[in-house]
Amino acid sequence: MAEQNRLIARIQGVTHTYKKIHAVDDITLDIPSGLMVGLLGPDGVGKSTLMGLISGARKLQQGHLEVLGGDMASAAHRNMIGPSIAYMPQGLGKNLYAELSVEENLDFFGKLFGQSSAERRARINRLTKATGLHGFLSRPAGKLSGGMKQKLGLCCSLIHDPDLLILDEPTTGVDPLSRRQFWQLIATIRQERPSMSVLVSTAYMDEAEGFDWLVAMDAGRVLDTGTPEALKARTGAEDLETAFVRLLPKEKRGDITELVIPPLEQSEATPAIVAKGLTRRFGSFTAVDNVSFEIQAGEIFGFLGSNGCGKTTTMKMLTGLLPVSEGEAFLFGKPVDAGDLETRKRVGFMTQAFSLYGELTVAQNLKLHARLFHLTPEKTLERINTLVERFSLAEHLDALASSLPLGMRQRLSLAVAVIHEPEMLILDEPTSGVDPVARDGFWQLLVELSRQDKVTIFISTHFMNEALRCDRISLMHAGQVLVYDKPQHLVAAKGADSLEEAFIGYLEDAISEQEQKQDVHKKEKEKQGAQKQEKQQQAPLDQSALSAVAETTEEPKKAKLHRFSVSRLLAYSYREIMEVIRDPVRMGFAFLGSALLLIVIAYGISLDVENLNYAALDHDQTPASRDYLSNFEGSRYFNKQPDLHSKEALDQGLKSGDITLAVEIPPGFGRSLKKGETPEISAWIDGANTTRANTISGYVSGAHINYLSELAANAGVDASAVSKVTLEPRYRYNPTFETIYSIGPKAPAVLLLLFPAILMAVSMAREKEIGTITNFYVTPTRRLEFLIGKQLPYIGIGMVNFVTLTLLVVFLLDVPLKGSFWGLALGALLYVFTSTSFGLLVSTLTKSQVAAVFATAILLIMPTINFSGLVQPTSTMEGGGHIIGLLWPASYYMHLSVAAFTKGLGFTDLIGDILVLSLFGPILIAITAAFLKKQEA
């Protein structure tokens, strides 16, 4: 594979569109192999899309793309070369499973490539030793620092010895020391395996200096290609950043004039921000540790550090968003108080992520914020006009904020943050992912605000060149401020060439200092552990260990990899089980939730109409009338209320719902009865609830007939002789006629459908939203392996639930299981298979977690409760409800469950329902597999 002249990718006229936006716009490009190729450009220029296409994770829309000598439009070719490509998507630990440990993550990837357990162990051992992760094998990936996550991501990518390694912005948001180590690691690996090509994208121009060949991109197009030297020579620039800007089309280049920052006028005013020993803990984790600094009014103060080092937490404490665990903070000389709305009017804040309302237009966003700050209408107009002009937002006023390019959004965010003319601005990484030109423009605005309007600016960033523009900066690492001073002083103090080197120097100091402390204070066990790990993380590369990786024993049988593999399926199951076990919330709902709801449903639905409130309106008040009314007393059905005295009271009682039945005896009832005039008694029934009214009607008739036969008996007539026929009703299966024997067995049907389906949908939708589904796209996993592998654990949870619910029904609700347990269990298995398949289908068709979860819940609840025969048998329904009931699996499971519990039927009599239930799952899975794409759109 090591022919230098071959191409890794041949791109011809490739265009990729998302909702009318050309992410990649008619690109034609040949990428040479055996090199370290860099894609260069800010966020949103199409780098990630292009990498996704080359890796096969994204579906080719238009154009022709050959990768590793074959057409990527062909599924057969993708299957064949899939195992030769490794793809690490953008975002820290994006393709890692946060709940799984380092070792489990690596093991999972090894399994996907069909490696034996011995081979996996050997590879994991070598890779982790080479990257310094060996000491953290059991630590969950979610708890690693950014740099370590990226190293783990790299290890996962390298576990199958790929020929092409695709890394999408692997170092964004990582501290400079880890970044340097990461590139050293890549360089060493390439030395060992020169045949391997690396395709990498980055937004840091300085990193790109070390690459072999560059592709500079902008707006979905290629600006230029060549070695870094060639690019610089062509543009006559000294560094790549300038070269890149000069490659941009003219109208985008903006103001080429260097950004000049007028010197800060020293002021003696109260410091704008004072932090004294600020500390913030989350549980046992100390996010910010004893941080102190002072920021002068009008100063631009920079916070420099990697992701997760505590910058954001510190800023949140200063704004009162987070209470401090220890220490004090002062704004304008006043202690920070979360409830103090007045101070907030003096501060403008811009959070890390884009935090405006994407669904509002630019003008609406500005107006909303002006209103929330209670600017007068005239003032609002004036401010908006000024800001729109100053920030060049005029042409975008009516565009939705979410549709703006990143640089424009950041400008809008800043405009919103200063709409009320604050004295201080707190900006949390405002320029992440913004292209260099837009960044310069943004800084121009900041400088104006600072120097002209005397606004104090507190800004965090991980760009070194931005830090250089600040009046003073503080370097942060692992929750601590290492040092703060003027950037030039910091560089000078370390005797370094650049701020980056100075920062690395300070980092190394901090680490060795920690090590020394560790030797001295052996008692501080907890800290010690953390520091030791720190040390190992930063340990120099173990060259010999790494070379061992290259000597990997045998060439994996890549050809066989795309066949259906049970072990790969089980790898997914195992991983899913680990994830569920480590998420107590999901576990809790899975087991406790359904048990709790069983009790609510089983006890809550009672069809036994009892304790009806009734009252009498006795116009007669004779022994005869009392005799009639006595029929209603002392029964469990009727509950006597005080007598009524007027027709109005009767109406009122029925209206208010105090009574549901009123018996009205006409005046002169006793007399008429004696005379044989056939007096008429009126029974008023509350007809609002029709089912109940029907039942009451039956009771009332019964009581009347009872009266009549007593009357006859008293008159000396044998009542039984009057009737011509004896009726013998036999209540089969439920002789005591209690609802619980019907609802008890049916309630689990509701829960065994809802819970497994929702848990399944959540799991799948999460994978899509977090991005780990990429692993399904870029590994040789087949659809059914993925679907069924993910499904098995939830079927297991469902079956555990089934057993729990059955026990509850038998022992708590006292409904004996008279029929075949195994028949019921088999039915339950098929039913749970159905419900999890339903969850998979819905989450495959929907885009977000929210949509998946709500669609699953809403689609399931109504038919299951209303149309499946829970209260009313499906056969007695009409119209759409009847049809839904017939097609709904819950109908059959409820039927089966009642048959097994209450009717006491044996296995053979249950087969009918079991057969029907066995159809749903496979059909749903087949539809899901048809809709599940092996590539992203």
Next chain:
Amino acid sequence: MKAWINIFWLGTKELRSVFSDIVMVVLILYSFSLAIYSQATATSESVNNASVAIVDEDHSTLSRAIANALYPPYFKAPELIAPNQVDQSMDLDHFMFVIEIPPQFEEDVRKGRQPSVKINIDATAVTQAALGNQYIQNIIVDEVNHFINRSDKTTPYPVTQVQRRAFNPNGTGMWFGAMNALINQISLITIILTGAALLREREHGTIEHLLVMPLNSFQIVMSKVWANGLIILVAFTLSMQLVVETILDVPISGSRVLLLSGTTLYLLAAAAIGIFLGTIARTMAQFALLMIMVIVPITMLSGGLTPVESQPEIIQPMTWLLPSRHYMSFAQAVVFRGADLSIIWPQLLIITGLGGIFFSASLALFRRSIATSH
């Protein structure tokens, strides 16, 4: 005053957010139209199309007359089966009722020997079994009387009883079903909408943005409650007018203004529950699971499915805490019984009280959760 202006403007933003979320809009439209229509029409009558079989060992005019008297819509046309098929056919659920008419039935009736007719009832469908049994008994007695007297004249009884159905004289089941469906939908959608509004804000990070502005948590929560409440109120009104009154033809006896005011109060209580859940849930997935845990009791125990007085005594006091229970009895009273304020004020008071409690609790929790959020 300034606070209310903030609440107003924030609320308008909320309205825009909901309308730009297609999934939510479709969900609301479906829930207040199709969902209500299909629920109301599906469960029309208590006994409908019940399957009956007859074991006729008599083959007489009378036995055939009984068979012919069982007809739709209550019963399907009865099937004739052999005596040995009774058990199995009932086991397999082919019939809900099996009537066994003994040999020489007609003769025995004529001779006054009081022959007995067995009615086998599948008692696993409780309500239908009880009502169907009554109907069948009445039919048999009527047919026997008719046969004996050769006329429709019934034996005169010393006293007659007339049953009058108040509020729904014809016993149209759809009326109740429609109201029930509508009430359950409001609970469900209000909770989803407000809870999701809060979580969306949290997931997009905009909640912090709001908190650094001169706004307090009361204003943030209140704006969500009114905006989402208004959407549901409009949806409720339209659904009431178009689906329930016009299409399903359900008469509303009480005052519409009263119904809407009560609904507004209930919406506030339900929205407070939504906020409460949205505050404890960290992710949408957790919210969905929590919501299921809450919505099932809210709809099952409200008294729509089972009247509260028929629920087990352990559960009854707990249902008192559910605003849906009080709203259900309020809405039934106004819609069906034409009750006015003098009758249903206690329910309104309880709904308001519970709403107030939930609202304060969720507000307190919301404040706390923001303080500890990562």
